[in-house]
Amino acid sequence: MTKVVLDAVGGDHAPAEAIAGVFMAVQKGFVKPADLVLTGPRDLVGKALADQGLRHQDYQIVDAPDLLTCGDTPTDAMRRKPKNSIAVGIQLVKEGKAGSFISAGSTGTVVAAATLGLRCLEGIRRPAIAAMIHGEKNPFLVLDVGANPQPKAQHLVQYALMGAAYYAGTIGQQDPKVGILNIGSEELKGNQLVREVRGMLRQLPLNFHGNVEGVEIFSGDCHVVVTDGFTGNVLLKVCEGTAEFLLRLVAGTMQKAGVDPAKARQVMGEVMPRVDFAEYGGALLLGVEGIVTICHGRSHAPAFANAIRFALRALDADVNQHIVQAARGLPLPGADPTG
Numbered sequence: 001m002t003k004v005v006l007d008a009v010g011g012d013h014a015p016a017e018a019i020a021g022v023f024m025a026v027q028k029g030f031v032k033p034a035d036l037v038l039t040g041p042r043d044l045v046g047k048a049l050a051d052q053g054l055r056h057q058d059y060q061i062v063d064a065p066d067l068l069t070c071g072d073t074p075t076d077a078m079r080r081k082p083k084n085s086i087a088v089g090i091q092l093v094k095e096g097k098a099g100s101f102i103s104a105g106s107t108g109t110v111v112a113a114a115t116l117g118l119r120c121l122e123g124i125r126r127p128a129i130a131a132m133i134h135g136e137k138n139p140f141l142v143l144d145v146g147a148n149p150q151p152k153a154q155h156l157v158q159y160a161l162m163g164a165a166y167y168a169g170t171i172g173q174q175d176p177k178v179g180i181l182n183i184g185s186e187e188l189k190g191n192q193l194v195r196e197v198r199g200m201l202r203q204l205p206l207n208f209h210g211n212v213e214g215v216e217i218f219s220g221d222c223h224v225v226v227t228d229g230f231t232g233n234v235l236l237k238v239c240e241g242t243a244e245f246l247l248r249l250v251a252g253t254m255q256k257a258g259v260d261p262a263k264a265r266q267v268m269g270e271v272m273p274r275v276d277f278a279e280y281g282g283a284l285l286l287g288v289e290g291i292v293t294i295c296h297g298r299s300h301a302p303a304f305a306n307a308i309r310f311a312l313r314a315l316d317a318d319v320n321q322h323i324v325q326a327a328r329g330l331p332l333p334g335a336d337p338t339g
Contacts, residue, residue, distance in 0.1 A: 002035075002098065002099030002100065002315050003035050003036065003037055003097065003098040003099065003100075004031065004035060004036055004037070004098060004099070004100045004101075004102065004308055004311055004312060004315075005036075005037045005038075005039060005062075005089040005092050005093065005098045005100065005101045005102065006018060006021075006022065006036060006037070006038055006039070006089075006102045006103075006304070006308070007039055007040065007085045007086055007089050007101070007102065007103035007104070007105055008038040008039060008040040008044075008045045008048065008061075008085065009039075009040035009041065009044065009045070009064075009067065009068075009085050009105075010068075010085060010086065010103040010104045010105030010106075010295075011103075011104030011105065011295065011296075011297055011298070011299050012104075012297050012298045012299075013298070013299070013300060014040075014104065015040060015044060015045055015048035016048055016051065016052075017299065017300045017301050017304065018048075018104070018299075018304050019038075019045070019048040019049055019051075019052045019054070020052055020300075020301035020304070021299075021300075021301040021302070021303065021304020021305045021307075021308070022036060022038070022052075022054070022059075022304065022305075022308075023052050023053075023054060023301070024301050024302065024304075024305040025304070025305040025308040025309065028305065028309075030305060030308050030309040030312065031308050031309075031312060033054075033058040033059050034058075034060075036059060036060070036308075037060045037061075037062055037089075037092060037097075037098055038059055038060065038061045038062070039061075039062050039064045039085040039086075039088045039089045039092075040061070040063075040064050040085045041063065041064065041065050041067060042061050042063040042065075045061050046061060062088055062089075062092065063083075063088075064083055064084055064085040064087070064088040064089075065083055066081035066082065066083040066084040067081075067084070067085075068081060068084050068085070068086070068105060068106065068109065070106075072106070072109070073108070073109075074106070074108045074109045074111075074112035074113075077106070077109045077112075077113070078112065078113070078116075084109075085103070085105070086103055086105050086106075086109050086110055086113050087113050087117070089101045089103065090113045090114055090117040090118060090292075091117060093117075093118060093289075093290040093292075094117050094118055094289075094290070098290075099290060099291060099315050100290065100291035100292070100293065100311040100312070100314070100315055101114070101290065101291070101292050101293070102282065102292075102293040102295065102304070102307045102308065102311055103293075103294065103295065104282070104294075104295035104296060104297055104299045104303075104304070105297075106297075107129075107146060107294050110285070110292065110294050111127070111129070111146075111147050111285060111294075114127070114285055114288050114290075114292045115127060115288065118288040118289045118290050118292070119288070119289050120287055120288055120289075121287055121288065121289060121320055121323055121324050121327070122324045122327065122328060123158075123324060123327025123328050124158050124162065124287040124323065124327055125154065125155060125158065126147070126148050126151060126155045126158070126287065127147055127148075127285050127286060127287030127288050128143040128144035128147050128148065128155075128158075128159045128162060128163075128229070128285070128286050128287055129143060129144055129145045129146045129147045129229070129232075129283045129284070129285055129286075129294060130142070130143035130144070130145070130162070130163060130166060130283055130284050130285075130286050131143070131145045131232075131236050131283040132283075132310075133217075133218075133236075133239060134273075134274040134275065135217070135218045135219065135220035136218055136219055136220045137219070137220025137221075138171075138173070138220045138223065139171065139223075140217065140218075140220065140222060140223055140224065140225060141163050141166065141167050141223065141224045141225070142181075142217075142225045142227065142232055142235060142236065143159050143162070143163050143224075143225075143226060143227075143232065143286065144159055144227065144228060144229040144232050145229065145232035145233050145235070145236045145283060146229050146232065146233040146236075147229050147285065148228070148229040149228060149229040149230035149233075150228065150229075150230070151193075151228050151229065152193075153193060153196040153197045153200060154200075156180070156193070156197040156226050156227075156228070157197060157200050157201060157204070158287070158327065159226050159286075160178050160180075160201055160204070160206060160208075160224065160226045161204070161206070161323065161326045161327055162286040162287055162323050162326075162327075163176075163178065163224035163226065163286070164176050164178055164206055164207075164223075164224055164326070165319060165322040165323045165325075165326050166284065166286055166314070166319050166322075166323070167223050167224055168322070169314070169317030169318065169319045169322050170310065170313050170314055170317055170319065171223075173223055175207045176207060176223035176224055177207050177208075177209040177221065177222045177223050177224070178201065178206050178207060178208050178209060178222065178223070178224040178225075178226065179208075179209040179210060179211065179212035179221075179222035179224070179225055179226070180194060180197055180198055180201065180210070180211060180212065180225070180226045180227070181194075181212055181213075181214070181217075181225050181226065181227035181231060181232075181235070182194050182198075182211040182212065182213065183213070184211065184213060185210070185211045185212075185213055185216075186211070187210075187211075189211060190211070193228070194211075197226070198210070198211065201226075209221065209222050212225055214235070217235075243275040246275075247268070247271070247272070247275065250267075250268075250271070251264070251268060254267070282294050282295035282296065282299070282303065282307040282310075284310075284311075284314065286319075286323065287323070289320065290320075291311050291314045291315055291319070291320070293307050293310070293311050295307050
């Protein structure tokens with residue numbers, strides 16, 4: 001099994017929750033201690049392991065003494081604090097000492113470090129952050145959700161190829177349906193970028209569904225939804241905020257209605273896994289050599305544990321190799337502004 005590097009000090013609740021996630025991942029059989037590498041200040045990570053009741057000697061810690069703060073920009077991280085936990089972890093992947101890196105630290109810093117430190121996959125020009133979300137019928141993948149706010153049409157076409165390859169490899173859905181997020185389902189709807197991409201996707205060997213409106217996303221008709229990083233990031237955060245609001249509303253309403261507490265817990269127990277971002281752990285940065293997972297900054301132990309599980313699943317499925325095969329030698333068709 002290829003090793004996974006976890007940024008042990010990235011995130012609002014690290015290192016305690018990151019290490020608790022390690023404990024959970026090991027307990028559930030997702031990973032063995034020998035297949036994990038932890039980055040961060042050695043003493044700090046060692047103490048977190050001890051606090052969790054884990055044996056320090058069972059885990060490999062690679063010292064990364066430069067602690068990042070919320071005020072550090074990606075440039076600060078690379079120039080002023082080069083031995084931070086993100087840079088050190090990415091370097092381990094670059095050197096072939098691990099196949100995957102996971103962090104709940106700054107998204108911008110992770111994207112910058114991975115883009116500069118790891119080469120883009122053959123045939124891919126820009127990486128994309130891909131987030132898996134539960135739908136009514138099946139989970140769906142949205143990309144990009146923040147890596148590239150102003151992409152070109154060719155980038156979105158490559159996102160479609162990467163998303164289809166990742167979905168097929170990790171979820172097992174062959175020939176997944178791919179759609180492009182738009183303001184309407186009609187053929188001529190959308191801005192210039194969307195119309196160009198739609199025309200290009202029609203010419204590729206993909207199961208192209210066409211336009212997808214925001215109200216259609218959760219129906220499950222599309223397995224992969226392609227959009228620019230600005231729109232995708234807004235979509236992701238609106239989904240998270242709406243889900244949390246509805247959970248509070250339902251819980252409060254059941255309490256007011258006098259629903260039996262045991263039944264209320266049963267209802268919430270069935271709903272939570274379908275709306276909680278922790279179910280998939282994080283979003284993958286597709287398009288770079290190695291598997292890079294970006295977790296939510298407020299992640300707790302279950303999110304870290306599931307991030308480890310899905311990173312290993314992506315490695316086992318040879319997702320990057322499938323992406324390269326899809327992109328290799330495939331000439332991008334000319335853009336058709338009329339769609």
